[in-house]
Amino acid sequence: MDDVTFLQGLWFVLISVLWLGYFVLEGFDFGVGMLLRLVGRDDRERRAVIHTIGPVWDGNEVWLLVAGGATFAAFPQWYATLFSGFYLALFLILAALIVRGVAFEFWGKRPDRRWRGRWEWAMIISSGLAALLWGVGWANIVNGVPIGADGEFTGTLFTLLNPYAILGGLATLTIFFAHGANFLALRTKDEVEERSRALAKRSMPIAAAIGTAFLAWTLVNQSDAGGIEVVSAILAVAATAALWAAVLLTRRGVAGWAFGATTGGIVLLFTSLFADLFPNAMVSSTSSAFDLTLNAASSSDYTLTVMTVVAALLVPVVLLYQAWTYWVFRHRIGADDFDEQPTPMDVIEQKLGAGEKA
Amino acid sequence: MSSLELARWQFGITTVYHFLFVPVTIGLAALTAYFQTRWYRTGDDHWRRATRFWGKLMLISFALGVVTGIVQEFQFGMNWSNYSRFVGDIFGAPLAMEGLAAFFVESTFLGLWLFGWGRLSPKLHLATIWLVAGSTALSAFFILAANSWMQHPVGYEMVDGRPELTSIWAVLGNNTALYAFAHTILAALITASMIVIAISAWHLLRGTQTEVFTRSIRVALPVLAVSALVTVIVGHFNGVLMSEQQPMKMAAADAVFETKEGAGLSLFATGDFKSNPEGLNRNVEIPNLLSFISTGYPQGEIQGINNLNAEYQQKYGPGEYAPVVAIAYWSWRAMLGIGFLAAVLGFAGWWLVRKGKLVASTRYLKLMVLAGVLPFVANTAGWIFTEMGRQPWVVFGMLKTNEAGSPAVSTAEVLITLVGFTLLYGVLAVIAGRIFLEKARKGPDSDDDTEKEAGEPDFGLAY
Incomplete structure (x- = not known):
C-alpha cells in the first residue's frame, strides 16, 4: 500500500487525541468508581464522592463515542475489523458502561441501604471491568491479533486474553485507580480527602511498576518484530518517568502535581502505543502482509476533508466549554455538603429556599 | 436461526428500546426549558416546581437514552461489519x-443544568437547559440524515462498486432527512406532551399539587393538539415523498398488490397478505384516499407490489423485493391511527381548557392517563415500518441486508450478546420504569418531605 496521506495522518492523530482525552477523563471516573466504598464510609461521604464526577462523567464518556464515530467516518475498515473482531470483549465493555451509567443515576433515587449498596457494587465492578478491558483491547491492537487475508479477525475472545494483553489491562486498571485517587484528593475534603491521599500513596507504586513492566514488554515485542521504534520507545521512557514521578509526588502529598503526573503518564503511555501502531490501523499476527494499514482502511479524501473542517470548527469549542465546566465545579466537596439531602435536586431546594408544601 | 437473523433481532430490540427514551428526552427537555423560562420571567414558584418535577423525569429518560445510545454507536461495526465497510465513506x-456537535453539548450542559442550580446565575442556568433541548434535537437531525441515506441514497458516486461521498450537503440536505427530522421532532413533542398530560391528569384526579399540574397540562394540551395536527400534514408530504422514493414500501403499507389508479385507503383488512390479490379481504376502505395521500391526486396511480417486484427483478436480478406485507400494513396503521387519535384528544382537551371544564372532566382525565402509552406504540410502529418496510435492502437499491453482516462473528457470539443485551435491557426497563412511576406519583417535592420518603412503601407498577 502507498504511504499514509496527510489527511489520513491527521485523522490518526485526531482519533488518538480523542482516545487520550477519553482515557485521561474517564480514567479518573473509573478510578472514582472503584474507590467509592474505600474512601466513602457512609451515605454522605459516598454522595460526595459521586458528586465529584457527577456533572462531568457523561461528557467524559462522549470522548469515547466520538472516537468511535470518527473511526467509522475516517477509517471504516478499521472500525469494521476492530469492532466485529473484538466482539465479545466490546460487549463486556458496553455492558459495563451501561451498568455504570445507570448506577450513578439510580444510586440516590431511593434512600434505603440495600438499594444503594447494590448500585455501589455495580459501580465498582463495572468501573474496574471497563478499566481492565480497555488496556487488554489496546494491547492487542498494538501487538497484533489473527487477521486473515480478507481483513477479518479469525480469533476468539480467548485469543485476546493473552499474558501481554492481560498485563496491559492490569496496567490501565491500576493506573486509572491511582489516577482516580489523585483526582479525589484534589476534589474532596476532610476524611474522604485523607483516605484518597493515603490510597493514592499506596496504589501509585503498584501502578507504576505494572505500567513499567507493560511498557518494557511492549519494547521487547517491538524488537522481536523487527526493531525498536524510536519515537514509541522515547515516549515509553517518558511515560515510565511520569508514573514514577507520580509515586514521589503522591508520597509528598502534593495532590495537584500528582494528578498532573498520572495524567501525563496516561497520555504518554497511550501515545507510545499509538506511535507503535502507526502507520497501521490493525496489526495481523497471522502475517504482516495482512496488516490493515491506515491507507487501506481510510475513507476518501473528500470525506476526510469534510470531517477535518467539522473538527476544526467544533473541537476548540468543545474544549472550551468542557474546561469551563471543570472550572464551575472546581470546589472541594465533602460529607458536610449533604445534610440529609438525598438527591442533587434536593440540594437545589436548599439553595433556593423553601418551596410550597404539597 | 442464522447469525444474520439473530443480528437483526438484536438491532431491532436495542434500537426500539433506545427509541422509547429518545422522544421522551427530546420533548421533555423542550417542555422543561419552557417551564423554566416561565419561572425565570415570572419568579412564580409553581413554575419552578414544574421545572424541577418534569426535569427529574426527563433525567431518568436521558440516562437510559445515553447508556443505550453507546450500543447504537458501536453495533454497526460489531454485527454489521460488511455494512460498515460498504457505507463507511458516507455513513x-x-x-x-x-x-461532536450534539452529544458533547447535551451531556456537558445537562451536567451543568443538573448540578448548577444556585451556582450558575439564573440566566446562565436557563441557557443550559435550552442548550440541552436544542442539542438533543440536533442529534436527531444527524442520525436521521444517516438513516435517510439508507432510505434514499444521495450525494455519492460508485467507485469500484462502493459508494463514495461527493457532497456532504446533499446528504445533510436530503429531502428524506428533512421530512424525517420534522416528523421525529413533532413525534417527540407529541410523546412528551402526552406524558405530561397523563401524569398531570392522574394527579388532578386525586387533587394533589393541583396548581403545578393544572399549569403543566394547560401548556401540554395545546402542544399536543398543534404538534399532532402538524404531524398529520407533514406525514402527508412524507407519504408522497415515500411513494416516489420507495414505492415498494408504500405498496406494502397498503397491501396493494396490483398497480391501480384511484386506490382506496384500506382501514382494516384480513387475509394472508401474500403476493396474491385474492388472498386479501378488504373490509373497510375509503375510496380514492390512498391515491390522494400518496400522490396528491384522487385518481393518482399506486404501484402494486407484484408490478414493482417484476420491475426490480429486471433491474437488480432475481429475488423477492417486497417486505413482509402484514407488518408494513399494520405498523403503518398503528402509527397513523394513533397520530389522528392524538390530534383529536389534544383538541378535545384544549377545548375543555378554554371552556374552563378540564379539571371537572374526570372521564377525559382518566382517558388521558391511559393514553400515555399510545405515543410509545406509535413511535415503535413508525420505526418498525420505516426499517422493515425497506427490506430486503439495508441501503435501498444498493446493499441487501443479508450481505451486510459480520463474517468474523459466529452465530454463538451473536446469540450471547443478543441474550445479554436483552436481559440487561429488560432489568433496566423494570428498574427505570419503577423509579419513573415512583417519582411521577410522588409529584413535585418540597424541602421537608424528603425524610418521609424513607417510610414510603415500595409500590411498583401502580398504574
Whole structure:
C-alpha cells in the first residue's frame, strides 16, 4: 500500500487525541468508581464522592463515542475489523458502561441501604471491568491479533486474553485507580480527602511498576518484530518517568502535581502505543502482509476533508466549554455538603429556599 | 436461526428500546426549558416546581437514552461489519458530527443544568437547559440524515462498486432527512406532551399539587393538539415523498398488490397478505384516499407490489423485493391511527381548557392517563415500518441486508450478546420504569418531605 496521506495522518492523530482525552477523563471516573466504598464510609461521604464526577462523567464518556464515530467516518475498515473482531470483549465493555451509567443515576433515587449498596457494587465492578478491558483491547491492537487475508479477525475472545494483553489491562486498571485517587484528593475534603491521599500513596507504586513492566514488554515485542521504534520507545521512557514521578509526588502529598503526573503518564503511555501502531490501523499476527494499514482502511479524501473542517470548527469549542465546566465545579466537596439531602435536586431546594408544601 | 437473523433481532430490540427514551428526552427537555423560562420571567414558584418535577423525569429518560445510545454507536461495526465497510465513506460522517456537535453539548450542559442550580446565575442556568433541548434535537437531525441515506441514497458516486461521498450537503440536505427530522421532532413533542398530560391528569384526579399540574397540562394540551395536527400534514408530504422514493414500501403499507389508479385507503383488512390479490379481504376502505395521500391526486396511480417486484427483478436480478406485507400494513396503521387519535384528544382537551371544564372532566382525565402509552406504540410502529418496510435492502437499491453482516462473528457470539443485551435491557426497563412511576406519583417535592420518603412503601407498577 502507498504511504499514509496527510489527511489520513491527521485523522490518526485526531482519533488518538480523542482516545487520550477519553482515557485521561474517564480514567479518573473509573478510578472514582472503584474507590467509592474505600474512601466513602457512609451515605454522605459516598454522595460526595459521586458528586465529584457527577456533572462531568457523561461528557467524559462522549470522548469515547466520538472516537468511535470518527473511526467509522475516517477509517471504516478499521472500525469494521476492530469492532466485529473484538466482539465479545466490546460487549463486556458496553455492558459495563451501561451498568455504570445507570448506577450513578439510580444510586440516590431511593434512600434505603440495600438499594444503594447494590448500585455501589455495580459501580465498582463495572468501573474496574471497563478499566481492565480497555488496556487488554489496546494491547492487542498494538501487538497484533489473527487477521486473515480478507481483513477479518479469525480469533476468539480467548485469543485476546493473552499474558501481554492481560498485563496491559492490569496496567490501565491500576493506573486509572491511582489516577482516580489523585483526582479525589484534589476534589474532596476532610476524611474522604485523607483516605484518597493515603490510597493514592499506596496504589501509585503498584501502578507504576505494572505500567513499567507493560511498557518494557511492549519494547521487547517491538524488537522481536523487527526493531525498536524510536519515537514509541522515547515516549515509553517518558511515560515510565511520569508514573514514577507520580509515586514521589503522591508520597509528598502534593495532590495537584500528582494528578498532573498520572495524567501525563496516561497520555504518554497511550501515545507510545499509538506511535507503535502507526502507520497501521490493525496489526495481523497471522502475517504482516495482512496488516490493515491506515491507507487501506481510510475513507476518501473528500470525506476526510469534510470531517477535518467539522473538527476544526467544533473541537476548540468543545474544549472550551468542557474546561469551563471543570472550572464551575472546581470546589472541594465533602460529607458536610449533604445534610440529609438525598438527591442533587434536593440540594437545589436548599439553595433556593423553601418551596410550597404539597 | 442464522447469525444474520439473530443480528437483526438484536438491532431491532436495542434500537426500539433506545427509541422509547429518545422522544421522551427530546420533548421533555423542550417542555422543561419552557417551564423554566416561565419561572425565570415570572419568579412564580409553581413554575419552578414544574421545572424541577418534569426535569427529574426527563433525567431518568436521558440516562437510559445515553447508556443505550453507546450500543447504537458501536453495533454497526460489531454485527454489521460488511455494512460498515460498504457505507463507511458516507455513513460515518453524520455519526461523527452527531458526537461532536450534539452529544458533547447535551451531556456537558445537562451536567451543568443538573448540578448548577444556585451556582450558575439564573440566566446562565436557563441557557443550559435550552442548550440541552436544542442539542438533543440536533442529534436527531444527524442520525436521521444517516438513516435517510439508507432510505434514499444521495450525494455519492460508485467507485469500484462502493459508494463514495461527493457532497456532504446533499446528504445533510436530503429531502428524506428533512421530512424525517420534522416528523421525529413533532413525534417527540407529541410523546412528551402526552406524558405530561397523563401524569398531570392522574394527579388532578386525586387533587394533589393541583396548581403545578393544572399549569403543566394547560401548556401540554395545546402542544399536543398543534404538534399532532402538524404531524398529520407533514406525514402527508412524507407519504408522497415515500411513494416516489420507495414505492415498494408504500405498496406494502397498503397491501396493494396490483398497480391501480384511484386506490382506496384500506382501514382494516384480513387475509394472508401474500403476493396474491385474492388472498386479501378488504373490509373497510375509503375510496380514492390512498391515491390522494400518496400522490396528491384522487385518481393518482399506486404501484402494486407484484408490478414493482417484476420491475426490480429486471433491474437488480432475481429475488423477492417486497417486505413482509402484514407488518408494513399494520405498523403503518398503528402509527397513523394513533397520530389522528392524538390530534383529536389534544383538541378535545384544549377545548375543555378554554371552556374552563378540564379539571371537572374526570372521564377525559382518566382517558388521558391511559393514553400515555399510545405515543410509545406509535413511535415503535413508525420505526418498525420505516426499517422493515425497506427490506430486503439495508441501503435501498444498493446493499441487501443479508450481505451486510459480520463474517468474523459466529452465530454463538451473536446469540450471547443478543441474550445479554436483552436481559440487561429488560432489568433496566423494570428498574427505570419503577423509579419513573415512583417519582411521577410522588409529584413535585418540597424541602421537608424528603425524610418521609424513607417510610414510603415500595409500590411498583401502580398504574
